[in-house]
Amino acid sequence: MATRFDTPLARAQLSSFSLPQRPAIRDLAARIATLADALPETALPAAVADALQPYLGRADLLDPRYTEGDVEQYRRHLLYADPLRRFTILALVWRPGQQTPVHGHTAWGAVGVHQGWLEARSYDLVDAGSGLLSCTETACGEAGPGDTSCVQTGLRDIHRLACRGGDGAISIHVYGRDLSQDPGSINITLPH
Numbered sequence: 001m002a003t004r005f006d007t008p009l010a011r012a013q014l015s016s017f018s019l020p021q022r023p024a025i026r027d028l029a030a031r032i033a034t035l036a037d038a039l040p041e042t043a044l045p046a047a048v049a050d051a052l053q054p055y056l057g058r059a060d061l062l063d064p065r066y067t068e069g070d071v072e073q074y075r076r077h078l079l080y081a082d083p084l085r086r087f088t089i090l091a092l093v094w095r096p097g098q099q100t101p102v103h104g105h106t107a108w109g110a111v112g113v114h115q116g117w118l119e120a121r122s123y124d125l126v127d128a129g130s131g132l133l134s135c136t137e138t139a140c141g142e143a144g145p146g147d148t149s150c151v152q153t154g155l156r157d158i159h160r161l162a163c164r165g166g167d168g169a170i171s172i173h174v175y176g177r178d179l180s181q182d183p184g185s186i187n188i189t190l191p192h
C-alpha cells in the first residue's frame with residue numbers, strides 16, 4: 001500500500017522543500033504561486049517580471065553557494081521548484097565572455113538582472129531558402145541591476161543573453177514549467 005509520501009506531488013514537495021531556500025526566495029515563490037492561481041498563463045510572464053523586480057539586488061536574496069560561476073560556461077542554480085510543477089526559479093551566474101546560444105523557450109519566462117550587466121539581443125526566424133531557417137538580429141540592448149523582461153512560450157521571442165565584461169553578472173529566471181530535473185531543457189536552440 002502506498003504511503004502519502006509516494007505520490008508524485010509528495011515527491012515534488014519533498015524535492016523542493018529539500019532545497020536550502022532563503023526567506024526572500026520562499027517569499028518570492030509564494031508571490032508567484034499566488035499569481036499562478038489567479039491569472040491565465042498568457043498574463044503570467046509580465047506579472048511575474050513585475051513581482052520579481054523588487055527582489056533584484058537584495059543582499060539577502062542568494063545564499064553564497066548560488067553565486068558561484070563556472071569557467072566553462074554560464075552556470076544555472078536551481079533555487080525553487082513549485083510543488084505543483086507550474087514554475088521553477090533559477091539563478092544564472094555569468095563570467096565575462098559567456099553567452100547563451102540563440103534560443104526560444106519551451107515555457108514562458110521572466111528574467112531580471114540581480115548583479116552586473118547583460119547584453120540582450122533579439123532575433124526573428126526567417127526562411128533562408130532551400131527549406132532552411134535562420135535567425136536575423138532585430139535588436140540589441142543592455143540590462144543592468146533591477147531590469148526585467150519576459151518572453152512567451154515558443155519562437156515568438158527568440159533571443160540571446162551575453163555577459164560582455166566587468167566582474168560578471170547574476171540573473172534570476174522564472175520559467176513556467178518544472179525544470180528541477182533538467183534546467184537546460186527550457187531552451188530551444190536555433191541556428192544562427
Ligand SMILES: [Fe+2]
Pocket residue numbers: 103104105159
Ligand atoms: Fe532565454
